[in-house]
Amino acid sequence: MKLTLQIKLLPIEEQALSLLNTIRTCNIVCNRISDIAWEKKEFNQYRLHHLVYHQTRDSSNLSAQIVVRCISKVINAYKAGKKKKRVFKPLGAITYDSRVLSYKGNTASVWSIDGRLRIGFVCHNPRYLPHVKGEADLVYRKGKFFLFQTVEIPEENIKDVEEFIGVDFGVNNIATPSDGIQYNSKQLDKVRNRYSRTRQSLQSKGTPGGRKCLKRLKGREARFATVTNHAIAKQVVEKAKSLNMGIALEDLTGIRERTKVRKVQRRKHHSWAFAQLRFFPPI
Structure with a gap:
């Protein structure tokens, strides 16, 4: 099972400055590579590598592997569409x-443009660190540095079961297992309504x-919803394990296209994160 481990870096002032300079330099290089890719209409990684690698190495202080990662970042950006030239933000994530x-x-x-930096860190699940496998994104957010590291957790042995717990998803009741327990959305709705009112008030003032307050509040509502879904997923799975039962989930694929809602219901309907709950790893 592949998961993403969030690691918070704890750099000292000099290290933080070096990381910022590294991120800026990498994104400048990505924009140069994007210019060439757009001009030559070359979006194949192998051929673009031969076009830009040597001149990028000669004109920047990036290591060979970081240049390769910059080329990959550009190619991945163009996979989303080749009708528009891709431009990268100065502090966008690097891989x-x-x-x-x-x-x-x-x-x-x-690695940084000033050499290797040895930086302390904290993470919520350090037991996953031995399972690190794959790439990590270095992200600068609100004055803090994070590594979003891919880890691959060994799958547990699948047991044959004869009985299942059925789980229905809903807007008012986030999840309703067949054992009768309901996980309602009252607290989640309360938090969402509070943040919605706050955003409307701040946006109307302009x-x-x-704007600074809006920037500070960005992502809090989504993180609360994520924690709520994760807690529900863990409880349902633990219950199924204790009873030696499987889990059967309601399939709501295309539900938003199949249903019509009133205007006052749109925000609640479209913020319904049933897909996240369905695929949340329960660990």
């Missing part, structure tokens, strides 16, 4: 792999302070 990033204890060895 690392095992050649330029490693972990030892509570320290991460991260002041610099209001």
Whole structure:
């Protein structure tokens, strides 16, 4: 099972400055590569690599592997569409792999334009670190640095079961297992309504302070909904394990296209994260 482990880096001031400069440099290089890819209409990674690799190495202070990762970032961006030239933000996320990033204890060895940086970190599930496999995204968000690292957890042995717990999904009741327990959305709706009112108030003012506050609040509602879904998923799975039963989930594919809602119901309907709950790993 592949998961994404969120790791918060704890750099000192000099290391933070070096990471920022590294991110900016990589995105400048990505924009140069994107210019060439767009001009030549070349969106194949192998051929683009031969077009830009050597000149990029000669004109920048990036290592060979980081240049390869920059080329991959550009190619991945054009996979979403080739009708528009891709432009990368100065502080957009950059990708690392095992050649330029490693972990030892509570320290991460991260490549930067100033050399390797050994930075302390914290993460919510350190027991997953031995299962690190694949790439990691270095993200700068609200003055903090995060690594979103791919890990591959060994699958548990699948047991044959004869009985299942059925789970229905809904807007008012997030999940309703067949054992009769209901996980309602009262608290989630309360939080969403509060953030919605706050956003409307700040947006109507249009002041610099209001925009700064909006930026600070960004993502809080989504994170609360994610934690709620994760907690529900864990409880349902633990119940199924204790009873030695399987889980049968309601399939709501295309439900938003099949149903019509009133205007006042649109926000609640479209913020319904049933797909996230359906695929949440229960660990």
